[in-house]
Amino acid sequence: MLLEGLYARAESGWIIRRTEVRQHYTVGASVDLNNLKNHHRLWVTPAYEYLFKSLTFRMSAPLQAVLFPGDKEMLYLAGLTFRTDYKINYAWNTRLSARYGKELNDITAFYLKPYFTDYRTTMENETGIPVTDKQLYTLRTEYKNTLQEFFVTADLTVSRSRVNHTLEQSVRDNIFWWTRRYIPHRESSYGINTVVSKGFFDINTKVSAEVSYWYNQSAQIREGVWMPFSFRTLMIKPSFSISLTRQAEMAYNGELRRQWSSFGDNPDKSGQVASLSGLWNMSHKGSFYYMQRRLDLSASAEYFRNEITPDHSVNLFFMDVAASYKFPRMTLQLQLNNLLNHGDYSYTVYHPLSLYSSQIAIRPREILFRVIMDL
Secondary structure, three states, rough: OOOEEEEEEEEEEHHHEEOOOOEEEEEEEEEEEEEHHHHHHHEEOOOOEEEOOOOOEEEEEEEEEEEEEOOOEEEEEEEEEEEEEOOHHHHHHHHEEEEEEEEOHHHHHOOOOOOEEOOOOOEOOOOOOOEEEEEEHHHHHHHEEEEEEEEEEEEEEEHHHHHHHEEEEEEEEOEEEEEEEEEEEEEEEEEEEEEEEEEHHOEEEEEEEEEEEEEEEEEEEEEEEEEEEEEEEEEEEEEEEEOOOOOOEEEEEEEEEEEOOOOOEOOOOOOOOOOEEEEEEEEEEEEEEOOOOOOEEEEEEEEEEEEOOOOOEEEEEEEEEHHHHHHHOEEEEEEOOOOOOEEEEEEEEEOOEEEEEEEOOOOOOOEEEEEEEOO
């Protein structure tokens, strides 16, 4: 994609403060000259904040006008945001927010020539202005016990959108073609994310886990056929770190992800709609660090297990080692990368309506030696 442009922006704001009320007014303008579609913007955003003893309330109502030279009408993007923070006590805090608004999507939608997004995926756009009407609601709850080093956060997110365009997918010569059609559709998503962290000060250890689940509903056009779908993602991220001594530390980070989907609105004889089998993708990484005044040592090992199909998976193990020694005005560094000399890596790309395997060539085993001088 060839993208050239000149962008300029100016903005000014005024703040009016009172004992419990703060008012903030912002006005601005921007000019965007580019080889895709020139457009200029004017906006004004009044915002209000109310501060009480344990409650904070914020509200803003941004209004933006977008002018495309040569078009007779302006595009108006109005919105409303709301947020309240309530600190129940020292440990508990909760936040509720809501946002409504119309958004102008990425400028790349104005690029009318086909272009590659990677070596086997091509994107093409019809003529039009991509706009999304979006509603977003979030609820966040936090619990923090600093003395016991125990922290918990939980986020609940709900999103609903009306999009004035839909992507169409087709496959030709083993290349995925995506075309942006100006046919409106609706999207919705629901998600929950939880993080639990516990520290053990006496043994210099910290353990944490993050779990998230997302459910999305949308639609695509597949080979000329309208196809609604639902898409689910489960993510689990365990981790821990331990300081063995003042000079040595060990850490572990893992990620387990499972995705699956169902599509179409015509159930089969058993009453089930078409679906894609869920696949697991896992990675586990362990690291060791040793630090003295002049000498630093580190080693890492990473294990991948990706399911290409429900009956076939790829397992791969990587190892790297690094060391550095510091003199008064010189540093020596030695790195050993990809010690097991793996040459390629396969993984699965999961779209709501399709699965395909891809492959990456990996740089072979390498030894790097550096000398850094302070002149």
